[in-house]
Amino acid sequence: MEPNLVQQLINASEKAANIARVCRSNETLLKLLVQEKTGPEANARFEHDFKTLADVLIQETIKHDIGELFPAMREAINGEESPNFTNADGESVTIAVGATTEETAQCLGAILNVEAAEVLANEVHREVIYEEALLGEIPTLPEDLDYGNLGIWIDPIDGTAEYISGDSIFTDFPGITSTGLDCVTVLVGVYDRTNGRPVIGVVSQPFHNKLDENLYRSLVFWGVCLPDLQANNCQFERPSRDNRLGIFSSSENGDILQRIMELGYEFAFAAGAGHKALKVITWEVDLYLLSKGSTFKWDTCAPQAILRSLGGDIYSYRGSISECKPVPLCYQEVSEEVDNPKCNKDGLIAVRDVELLEDLLQKLTA
Template identity: 90%
Template structure:
């Protein structure tokens, strides 16, 4: 009998959060772990882009843990980061999770001192079960679910720049942070490889609840949207607001914002694609729109699955305008994957209330 995939993804996300917190808690270690992305790995939207060993280690840990439990899925688990990292001598090291903590520590020791490598390896191989009361009751998945037809996209740390800096700036709207650790998420999304439709999503906020200096507790959201099963732990009520509220990147096109404002929306600006999508999931905003092609499949697969379980969805911005109808983002596997095919190059629109789309698309096509 297969273990419950949703629970195992939640556990993997919590292990990821533990690793992220450990790496973040030591400033010297954090600076040591940072390596600037260059060339095709960099996100052209940002002047500087970074990857950290925490990113790479989390991604490889999730791939190892889920691939071990669900071998039929192993070759279809993909993530944002290359597993290659350079050490202080300029040598390229491939980060790999071994079968034992000792093997993993030996690999990490190519980059870190032995003591730190052993600590991180211990976290990678520690059994983690996330059972917070807010998780809700995770249902049994259909017995005939074909795991060999499922793929996974991982964003190990969405909001890496926020993760590194940690500087918080707040918006004028309660509960919505513009920048800071609250914008950091771990995203694990499962999609049907035949249809390209997201079917399971897990979104974790590793730094949601600060208990003490450098001590945080996660908050995890999950959703399932299979033909025969829809479930989630995101049954939030929409708060009373005089106006609708949209959340955007600070670099969003001014003309687009003006058109949306004419529909009665107020604006919040925040970092992190996963964070902005999560604000739609929790009803803290009505709309997340991005007109630029600066998000990727690993950014959107998990929150889109959760939104679909709630009756919402995530759509292509230009595709929906061009088709004059809502066109959901797709994860269909079509030939060789390149940086371009991994990108949501036509932007996105995320909503829980799909009835908002009619007026929105009309206004955007004027």
């Protein structure tokens, strides 16, 4: 019998959160995290800085753990980062999770000092089982689920700049942060490789609940949207608001914002694609819109699966305007010859209430 994929993705997201937190709380690792590559303490042998390594290590840890448990999925687990680091002499180091803590530490030792390598290797190989009351009841997946037809997109640390700086700026709206650790998410999304639809999503906020100076607890959201199974832990009540509320990137086109404002929307601006989509999931905002092609499949697959389990979705911005109807983002695998195939090049519209789209599309196409 296969282990429960949803629970294992949640466990993997929590291990990722642990690694992210350790990188910020351990003094040795924190110095590496915030240093400039050209600074006196930087590792000049490598072109990539430590924040890239943190991303890569989390990504490779999730790929390793899920690939071991679900070998049929192993070749279709995709991430944002390349695992290869190349030094100035042309020597290549591939970040890989070994069979033992010692093997992983040895690999990391090609880039980090011994202490840092051992600390991170211990976290990579630590057994993590995430069980919290707020998770709700994890459903049993259908026995005939074809794991070989499932792919995964991982964003190991969405909101890297906020993760590095940690500086929080708050919006005028309760509970909505513009920048800071609250904007950081770990995103793990599963999609059907045949039709490209997102079917399982896990979104973790590693720094949601601050317990002490360097001690945080995660908040994890999940959703399943299979043909015969819809489930999630996101049954939030829709608040009553005088105006609708939308969340945007601070660089969003002013003309588009003006049109949306004419529909009675107020605006919040925030960092992190996963964070903004999560605010739609929790009903803290009604709309997340991005007119630019600046997000990627790893940014949207997980929150889209959760939204689909709630009756919402994430749609192509330009595709929906062009077709004059909602066109969902799709994850069907395309040739690498296509220009930037991993990019959501036509922007996006995320809503939990699809009825909002009719007025919105009419206004945007006017």
